[in-house]
Amino acid sequence: MTEIIDGDAVAAEIRDELREGIEALADAGERPGLATVLMSDDPASETYVSMKQRDCEEVGIEGVHVELDADAPAEELYDTVEELNDDPDVHGILVQMPVPDHVDDRRVLRSIDPEKDVDGFHPENVGRMVAGDARFKPCTPHGVQKLLEAADVETEGAEAVVVGRSDIVGKPMANLLVQKAPLGNATTTVCHSRTEDLAAHTRRADVVIAAAGVPEMIDGSMLTEGATVIDVGVNRVEADTEKGYELVGDVDFESATGTAGAITPVPGGVGPMTRAMLLYNTVKAASRQSGVAVDLP
Structure with missing residues (x-):
């Protein structure tokens, strides 16, 4: 018989194991923080972001959400990313794609601090992955x-x-x-x-x-x-x-x-695995930035 691989169950196991790392960081005075940025009226994108924020809440990651008007100047998005780069309480940044046509999506990806690029799409992180030394896997x-x-x-x-x-x-x-x-x-x-x-x-x-x-x-x-x-x-x-x-x-x-x-x-x-690995990368980012070692699943 064909085995049905249950992504919900595997993702739940990963989230449970991540809670231990999150608790270890909390004991050291660090709470992982993930910022999501949405510049879109697309209902699917809104749903994805809300699910990611709910996942953060469930495991103990501090969720920050920023919504920008889809018609706002591109500079608003670039400036928002820079502010999040400078925020020590934010360890991971995710800009929900796609962005409006007047925004340079490649510039958005390049503007995220590679240490906070929990999607793994910054050119530096792509290069490290290809070289076999991944900071964050997509x-x-x-x-x-x-x-x-x-x-x-x-x-x-x-x-x-x-x-x-x-x-x-x-x-x-x-x-x-x-x-x-x-x-x-x-x-x-x-x-x-x-x-x-x-x-x-x-x-x-x-x-x-x-x-x-x-x-x-x-x-x-x-x-x-x-x-x-x-x-x-x-x-x-x-x-x-x-x-x-x-x-x-x-x-x-x-x-x-x-x-x-x-x-x-x-x-x-x-x-479910995509969302679980976003949490994984956020915990890993918090560990790297704080210097507090944690066990990852």
């Missing part, structure tokens, strides 16, 4: 690694295929898989919208990471028997439901469960 790829670990998936020597090449998931995921490190050492192929015969690649993979943002683009016929499938995609598709839509992944879950050895559901798979 939350979603790191969460995927934790799911593979929880499912006892051996990546060393495995054939891994990452479908998607975004800066947020695809590229860092592939980089982490090829590194000479635990949960790495995989022979890794990156596929994308220009890949010819995607199925030829996914059928030979022991591990498939689907992160292209295309609803149910991978089905059971495109998988090898016993493969581990991590579905990063979260797509809204029309459905006869109260909301008028349902959430599906990049993998056709129903057909894939007949072939895969293990698979993550959507929702309840990778999503």
Whole structure:
């Protein structure tokens, strides 16, 4: 039978373990602080930010939230980031993307203090990750690694295929898989919208990471028997439901469960892990900035 990898359960375990580190920091007079910045009227972005703030409250991280008008000058956002950089009570900064078109998103990422860049997207942190000396791993790829670990998936020597090449998931995921490190050492192929015969690649993979943002683009016929499938995609598709839509992944879950050895559901798979690893990075940032050593899960 196909094992369903429960992201909610793994994320809960990580949050429980993080509480010990948060208590250790509190005993030393430090409370981790995470600042979220929202410059958007997008309901999904508002929901994501509120969930992240709720997560902070549940584990004992001090949450600070700043909302800016979506029509405000770009300088307001840049100045806000600088103020948070200078605030010693803020250990991590997350600017919710996307930002309005008149804002230079790359400048936003570059303006965050690399020591407070808990998303791991500052060029300095990207470079350190590629070099095998990560300060902060990007939350979603790191969460995927934790799911593979929880499912006892051996990546060393495995054939891994990452479908998607975004800066947020695809590229860092592939980089982490090829590194000479635990949960790495995989022979890794990156596929994308220009890949010819995607199925030829996914059928030979022991591990498939689907992160292209295309609803149910991978089905059971495109998988090898016993493969581990991590579905990063979260797509809204029309459905006869109260909301008028349902959430599906990049993998056709129903057909894939007949072939895969293990698979993550959507929702309840990778999503909770992304949020858990944001908390992880915030605690790590607080530890680094305060000089108080803590054990991380």
